[in-house]
Amino acid sequence: MSRCLLIVNPTAGRERAKYFKEPLKNQLDTMYDDVEMRITTGPGDATDWAREASLTGFDAVFCMGGDGTLNETVNGLALAGRSSITFGFIPLGTVNDLGRALSMPLHPEAAIAGLKNAHIQRVDIARANDRYFVNTIAAGFMPEAVSHVSIEQKTRLGPLAYFLTGLKALQNHETYLFKIENDNGVYIHRSPLIVIMLTNSVGSFRNLAPAAQVDDGKLWVGVFKDCSYLDMIKAIPEFLAGSPLSSEYMNLSTTTHLKITLIDGTLTTNMDGDKGPDFPLDLEILPSFLNVCVPSAPPSSLPLVHLLPHKG
Numbered sequence: 110m111s112r113c114l115l116i117v118n119p120t121a122g123r124e125r126a127k128y129f130k131e132p133l134k135n136q137l138d139t140m141y142d143d144v145e146m147r148i149t150t151g152p153g154d155a156t157d158w159a160r161e162a163s164l165t166g167f168d169a170v171f172c173m174g175g176d177g178t179l180n181e182t183v184n185g186l187a188l189a190g191r192s193s194i195t196f197g198f199i200p201l202g203t204v205n206d207l208g209r210a211l212s213m214p215l216h217p218e219a220a221i222a223g224l225k226n227a228h229i230q231r232v233d234i235a236r237a238n239d240r241y242f243v244n245t246i247a248a249g250f251m252p253e254a255v256s257h258v259s260i261e262q263k264t265r266l267g268p269l270a271y272f273l274t275g276l277k278a279l280q281n282h283e284t285y286l287f288k289i290e291n292d293n294g295v296y297i298h299r300s301p302l303i304v305i306m307l308t309n310s311v312g313s314f315r316n317l318a319p320a321a322q323v324d325d326g327k328l329w330v331g332v333f334k335d336c337s338y339l340d341m342i343k344a345i346p347e348f349l350a351g352s353p354l355s356s357e358y359m360n361l362s363t364t365t366h367l368k369i370t371l372i373d374g375t376l377t378t379n380m381d382g383d384k385g386p387d388f389p390l391d392l393e394i395l396p397s398f399l400n401v402c403v404p405s406a407p408p409s410s411l412p413l414v415h416l417l418p419h420k421g
């Protein structure tokens with residue numbers, strides 16, 4: 110008998126789960142013999158429940174929520190250490206980078222419908238100290254600024270809210286001294302922003318690590334250069350047009366292990382959109398850890414305009 114756990118965050122994505130949780134349960138009922146739906150009551154539930162399901166022989170764990178719920182659920186699966194379990198997610202949040210990288214429908218109704226013709230895709234995750242992430246970990250002026258984006262701004266502007274806030278922060282940005290130890294050596298960099306990426310979608314932008322694949326077994330390390338405000342402003346039109354960010358602005362390299370020490374100052378990290386672990390960071394890739402059930406996109410779907418919020 111096949112068993113599936115469905116984890117639903119009722120607060121994610123402006124509390125939209127109430128409209129989609131029953132249709133999702135009904136769809137999963139056609140795919141598994143026994144589907145148990147649990148509604149989270151706060152931080153930590155998704156991690157505990159995903160871990161428990163993985164350790165007690167469930168065949169699949171699905172979650173419905175934003176990037177925070179996705180990250181918490183993946184942390185539970187990673188802590189259990191069983192990479193054979195099927196994992197699925199229905200995005201409700203603002204950005205949904207993993208959903209974008211997997212080219213799955215971003216609207217919950219379309220994603221649920223797409224489960225009828227889903228395929229399995231192996232996806233890398235990475236460990237950062239004692240936690241795990243699926244998209245990015247970043248530190249510098251941009252994550253500091255976007256941590257203050259309000260729910261109202263996210264609702265009104267979608268991913269554009271992050272971009273505009275980051276743009277504002279660019280004006281008086283600080284730089285930080287980092288020691289970076291990777292597969293190739295040890296380097297000292299003064300940088301305003303470091304981003305470690307697993308996918309080609311970062312805050313909905315595809316131009317930071319455009320060649321990143323979800324299963325390439327690599328950490329993509331972007332170290333921004335200490336450019337002037339005017340130089341950075343000059344790069345924006347091309348960036349918005351989708352061109353890969355030039356090496357004039359950012360050093361991009363790949364590695365499988367990485368240690369980052371903050372030599373001066375204090376800085377928090379942002380992991381998959383929420384507060385991440387403290388420095389020093391010890392990172393390693395877990396290649397193809399996730400067995401993701403990816404809903405198919407409708408054949409007639411038009412390309413998504415990535416900066417606009419999707420309607421609920």
Ligand SMILES: Nc1ncnc2c1ncn2[C@@H]1O[C@H](COP(=O)(O)OP(=O)(O)OP(=O)(O)O)[C@@H](O)[C@H]1O
Pocket residue numbers: 118119120121122123149150151152153174175176177178179181201202203204205263382383
């Ligand atoms: N019942 C609950 N009440 C309050 N918070 C909850 C509850 N269940 C889960 N949470 C927490 O809600 C937080 C936000 O969830 P999530 O990131 O999935 O949604 P979101 O903020 O709407 O999405 P995004 O950040 O992608 O825009 C998570 O950190 C999670 O731990």
